[in-house]
Amino acid sequence: MIESLLVANRGEIARRIIRTAKRLGIRAIAVHSEADADLPFVVEADEAVCVGPANPALSYRNVEAILAAAESTGAQAIHPGYGFLSENADFARTVQARGLVWVGPGADAITAMGDKINARNLMAAAGVPVAPGTTEPATDLDAAVAAATEIGYPVMVKAAAGGGGMGMAVAADEAALRTEYDKVRAFAERMFGDGSVLIERYFPRVRHVEVQILGLADGRVVALGERECSVQRRNQKLVEESPSPAVSPELRARFLAAAVRAGEAVGYRNAGTVECLLDPATQEFFFLEMNTRLQVEHPVTELVYGVDLVEEQLRVAAGLPPTFDPDALTPRGHAIELRINAEDPKRFLPGPGVIGTWVEPTGEGVRVDSGYVAGNTVTPFYDSLLAKLVVTGADRAEAIERARTAVAGFAVAGPKNNLPFFAELLTNGDFVSGDYDTGIVGRMR
Template sequence: MNGEECPQVFESVLVANRGEVASRIIHTVRSMGLKAIAVYSEADAGLPFVAEADEAILLGPAQPVHSYLDAPSVLEAARRTNAQAIHPGYGFLAENAGFARRVMDAGLVWVGPPPLAMARMGDKINARNLMKEAGVPVVAGVWEPVPDEDTAAEEAERIGYPVMVKAAAGGGGIGMGAARDEGALRAAYRTARSRAERFFASPDVLLERYVEHARHVEVQILGLADGTVLALGERDCSVQRRHQKVAEETPSPAVGDELRARMLGAAIKAGETVGYRGAGTVEFLLDPATGEFFFLEMNTRLQVEHPVTELVTGIDLVEQQLRIAAGEPPTFTEARPRGHAVEFRVYAEDPRRFLPQPGKIKVWEEPVGEGIRIDAGYAEGNTVTPFYDPLLAKLCVYGVDRPAALARARAALAAFRIEGLETNLPFLAELLERPEFLDGSYDTGLVDRMRPPS
């Protein structure tokens, strides 16, 4: 980075995260000639990201509230190490507008969007209203929090069943549930409200029309330092269990050129509406039967599935985040995706019920070869603890087209050996034999059809 060109120049970056995303960010920070600083909990002391950083600071005990979610401790670590910037990764404090403000108030560079943009998009109801005003398609639903069960029942009748019930401040599928009648609606409302209070400290609940056989398609945007918002293509994230993504690909098999142009245009409009800067994702529900798409939410951070976009564009999104945060222009003049990329999330979990399976990793052998990328958070000998999301690694593959990418993925999955604890590798191999995945006709109900809920 050139300090003469940028008054916000920084030479060190504290990565306020753990596991594979921390390793991913550290790699780019160091490749840019910057100092990488890691923070870690007692449970994570032996993980690869700690050793990969130039300096590492212990935050506290294993529980996230006493480590990765402890904003004062993270800021104190930055002070102790003379960090000049903070990159939050995803999860934990990444979408916490209050934390972003505290980082900036401390005189540090926040590697993320403006706190106001984060706050405006962090509440799903507020985000819906903003997008509707901006002309971005929004699915039928409520425009303010639903205060009680009776009101929820009235609103559901107005919207029309089936409806989706969500925590307004939520994310990661927590608190979400579909309802096809009033009895199911009341139960879903109670669940959503309870989990909203528990996980997000906000009881607000919203209702939306449930789109049958929908696809979940998102657009990667990049808000540049000069105010320009770019769209770098779409990703299909329809393979989900419990409303949480398992596999992602780009381009989407369900999106043609005309639809793609409309979706990318809507995503750019969404970013411009909130003055977005940095990497972000605008998520849409797509009705394949009609070609209609609807705004779902905006993730004001780097996404877990960002590698597939990097593979088809050749653009390092973390590098662009750092450059934008420093007030510098991007390293590219245009983004033209080429080929096809697929990502599979490898979890320490029971491959049938998808329940976490912590334990010690006795064997870890990664596949290697052309077009294969592994973003890993663990290595042989590490222990997966019950304190965090059980994501072990992301297996990403690239091919000149979708059949080539899937063939490469099949070979890579077969070569990936993890022993000592259960993983979802058998499920991912099964997914690659599923006809509706192979022909690209799948939707968000695919995993439930493969593993019917008991």
């Protein structure tokens, strides 16, 4: 097993990785910006190195500063968490070129899945269903209009190099497409340095379902069930649950088989997620993208399948077999994750500030992965995620009831937070019934 691990991330995910590392007897090394010096992940690490100022480009995305920290601390491996450098193929290659262990998929897989058009084409060739869309970038507005006419409106206009719900817009007709195309292209060039645009069929009522895969050290790819991620605002996930209330045993078998084919098509190793759109009317699903990293929502899979995905990531990176029998994976119960963010519960606008009160809920079936404690400052420099409240139950009804109790018992004062939104959601008829789609938040507002 790896003996020392540098965590190239911050907040709750850094703290969560450090927790597993220390449980396994691995020396845990944190890197942090000046703004994060007093956060729990820094305090709880065995060693911590400041890698720059608050600006993430000068700290958490500063490759040379992070590699220098690894060298000075004698780190054997680097875990990138999610976001920042986690899906940066050049960083993965550089880490390995410096003689360090990269806890993640190979750089070639990251590259292959990093471009949405290339990923769609690879998946189609592997027999994974893809939605009608372009097989090459729409290089100008005329090409976009021609593609949309062939596909049929409404269409989704996407940044080919984007991810995490960023760089996307819906066009209901040609007039809207002419407006949105230029916006998406400009955004893509500014954010990703690549203005390539994908045109794809848009489904007005759709569910977002993803499959957790793990590429093992021996070359096999296994699927650890699906997660429902349809509660979203501005294409950003707020709630995840497993198993999906929309997925039957027969549909689940098709989902998992397709996800395994997707992983095998790129020789996938380590943890990853195959994201899909599900048409609830026809039970058809389509490949959306593959996230070549650990997902924010990984705890729901951990709790349903009884595995520690970070431990499994470390074992794969070290060339070790998994702790579980890949041929005998058995899900148990139901898990729901709520993303507690520092944002207004109505408009979802960021609301940073000093945390005056922080009381986490406890009780049977309650887990909180948090990045803060009372007295910390939530700054405007990073993602607004404060904590992940994860609950489990013998079935979905029990999980929802425990989630209601946990939300009521989670006390946060100082920064704005979205706990009131979750209190509302957990009594919403559509959500409670399980018959909801990606438009649920918009209908609640």
